[in-house]
Amino acid sequence: MRQFTSNELRKAWKQFYIDRGHVDVGAVSLVSDGSTGVMFNVAGMQPLMPYLLGQKHPLGTRLCNVQGCVRTNDIDSVGDKSHVTFFEMMGSWSLGDYFKKERCQWSFELLTQVFGFDADHLAATVFAGDENAPRDEEGAQYRIASGFKKENVYYLPADDNWWGLEYGPCGPDSEMFYIADRPDCGPNCGPGCDCGKYTELGNDVFMQYEKHHDGHLTPLKQKNVDTGWGLERILAFLNGTRDVYQTDLFAPVIAYIEEASGVKYNADEKLTRSMRILADHLRTGVMLIGDEAKLLPSNTGAGYILRRLIRRAVRHGRTLNMTTEQLLHIAAMYIDEIYAESYPLMKKNREFILSELQKEIARFESTLENGMKELQKILEQKRSEGKKEIDGKSAFYLYDTFGFPLELTVELAQEENLTVDEEGFAAAMEEQKQKAREGQNFSQKLTTAAGVFDGLDDKITSEFVGYDALTAEGKVVGLASETELVNTLNEGETGTLITDVTPFYATMGGQKGDFGVIRTENGTFEVTETVKIAGGRIGHVGK
Numbered sequence: 001m002r003q004f005t006s007n008e009l010r011k012a013w014k015q016f017y018i019d020r021g022h023v024d025v026g027a028v029s030l031v032s033d034g035s036t037g038v039m040f041n042v043a044g045m046q047p048l049m050p051y052l053l054g055q056k057h058p059l060g061t062r063l064c065n066v067q068g069c070v071r072t073n074d075i076d077s078v079g080d081k082s083h084v085t086f087f088e089m090m091g092s093w094s095l096g097d098y099f100k101k102e103r104c105q106w107s108f109e110l111l112t113q114v115f116g117f118d119a120d121h122l123a124a125t126v127f128a129g130d131e132n133a134p135r136d137e138e139g140a141q142y143r144i145a146s147g148f149k150k151e152n153v154y155y156l157p158a159d160d161n162w163w164g165l166e167y168g169p170c171g172p173d174s175e176m177f178y179i180a181d182r183p184d185c186g187p188n189c190g191p192g193c194d195c196g197k198y199t200e201l202g203n204d205v206f207m208q209y210e211k212h213h214d215g216h217l218t219p220l221k222q223k224n225v226d227t228g229w230g231l232e233r234i235l236a237f238l239n240g241t242r243d244v245y246q247t248d249l250f251a252p253v254i255a256y257i258e259e260a261s262g263v264k265y266n267a268d269e270k271l272t273r274s275m276r277i278l279a280d281h282l283r284t285g286v287m288l289i290g291d292e293a294k295l296l297p298s299n300t301g302a303g304y305i306l307r308r309l310i311r312r313a314v315r316h317g318r319t320l321n322m323t324t325e326q327l328l329h330i331a332a333m334y335i336d337e338i339y340a341e342s343y344p345l346m347k348k349n350r351e352f353i354l355s356e357l358q359k360e361i362a363r364f365e366s367t368l369e370n371g372m373k374e375l376q377k378i379l380e381q382k383r384s385e386g387k388k389e390i391d392g393k394s395a396f397y398l399y400d401t402f403g404f405p406l407e408l409t410v411e412l413a414q415e416e417n418l419t420v421d422e423e424g425f426a427a428a429m430e431e432q433k434q435k436a437r438e439g440q441n442f443s444q445k446l447t448t449a450a451g452v453f454d455g456l457d458d459k460i461t462s463e464f465v466g467y468d469a470l471t472a473e474g475k476v477v478g479l480a481s482e483t484e485l486v487n488t489l490n491e492g493e494t495g496t497l498i499t500d501v502t503p504f505y506a507t508m509g510g511q512k513g514d515f516g517v518i519r520t521e522n523g524t525f526e527v528t529e530t531v532k533i534a535g536g537r538i539g540h541v542g543k
């Protein structure tokens with residue numbers, strides 16, 4: 001195996017594909033435009049979905065890049081050696097160009113010639129077949145023809161060897177693994193087993209189907225290949241460690257945390273976990289604020305996730321006795337050193353990132369101080385009552401009054417060996433929303449009495465697409481303040497917005513309308529209620 005720095009690895013990846021006729025398409029924003037139903041860019045293929053579905057890409061049919069991604073679905077695993085919330089995916093694509101033969105040959109060349117793996121230690125999996133698609137005999141043959149040993153090619157079911165997002169292009173995939181020189185852990189040991197014998201290296205997806213919103217599949221008009229390798233993990237592996245925090249993407253930060261906190265990395269399990277969470281979450285915070293979308297912490301959507309990440313980082317920083325200045329120093333290390341070459345945008349947005357981080361840390365610290373006192377009272381009360389659980393109402397009180405995210409209350413309670421009634425928390429949250437809706441009554445006034453939209457052209461109606469989709473793209477075709485039609489609504493002003501297409505269900509027949517967010521190029525509209533308006537229109541009420 002060859003050793004790489006992160007900068008060398010990104011370059012080697014792109015050069016390998018450029019040499020084989022691919023064009024480097026560069027990376028897009030980490031914050032999703034909402035068209036795929038997720039808040040962040042979660043895979044390198046996500047921005048390419050229209051092209052995988054058949055639209056012509058302006059740069060051709062062979063593409064490659066290194067794309068930042070944010071996945072927070074397994075945030076609870078962050079703190080171990082390999083999980084991270086921001087990661088880079090090294091990708092390459094054939095858009096209806098080459099298929100399995102070239103793909104398998106090039107993957108083998110990349111593994112053996114660029115990364116220096118020995119062929120005997122490589123394994124691959126292919127799709128075993130089910131009612132959706134046949135067994136991938138062809139994929140297996142090409143893997144073997146490329147140089148994989150026949151006995152190291154495994155057929156696995158869809159759970160392991162089918163890849164796609166919730167909807168859109170998808171298909172059978174074939175993963176590549178490194179086999180360590182050690183005995184099987186048991187009779188079922190093989191790729192996918194987490195005993196440590198098999199390490200996943202990368203994934204080639206043969207995208208030939210489209211998954212529709214109702215779940216059914218249709219063949220695509222073109223056969224694509226979507227290849228993705230996680231940069232952090234492969235970087236660690238190539239450098240002889242399984243710990244991504246010991247690669248050059250984190251090592252300087254970990255060394256600084258050691259110095260600032262006086263805690264040795266890997267000496268204490270709990271504190272090491274805190275060091276990793278701090279390093280990871282701050283890195284993702286820097287990337288999201290410095291992103292072209294300039295995401296800011298808030299109480300909804302992607303901004304809320306960012307807020308959670310920063311606040312969690314601060315809390316673990318506090319566990320390590322680190323000051324705000326020291327946390328900001330870590331952020332600056334990512335900007336000035338670690339990502340200086342690969343993410344110049346961070347440098348450009350340096351002052352913005354640091355000042356927004358500082359503001360959010362200050363907001364959280366004042367919240368924490370008050371909330372902690374309150375939590376102590378609750379904990380003491382529970383202890384004196386001999387209870388092992390914090391009730392949902394108390395957890396909601398901490399959330400509502402002190403801005404304590406539920407996860408924080410759960411974590412703090414765990415440290416005291418208490419659990420939190422999470423269902424009770426959700427019920428208290430729902431109860432409050434209900435009260436807010438009832439107390440508001442604004443929409444009634446607007447739709448029945450004011451008739452503000454009466455002056456709109458009759459042709460302006462809304463198409464409801466919410467039976468199939470939770471998100472949709474549309475045009476704003478009508479906007480009103482509480483009393484009249486307007487062209488703009490300013491921050492904090494309440495109004496009603498009509499779009500030509502909407503996935504928001506309007507209150508009808510006793511069923512409550514939807515709430516959510518509408519984003520435009522220059523604003524965010526928080527929908528608290530959706531109502532029917534005369535003339536076949538759906539009104540989104542909010543701020």
Ligand code: SER
Nearest residue numbers: 043045203226227228
């Ligand atoms: N999209 C596939 C994955 O995320 C391959 O890039 O694994």
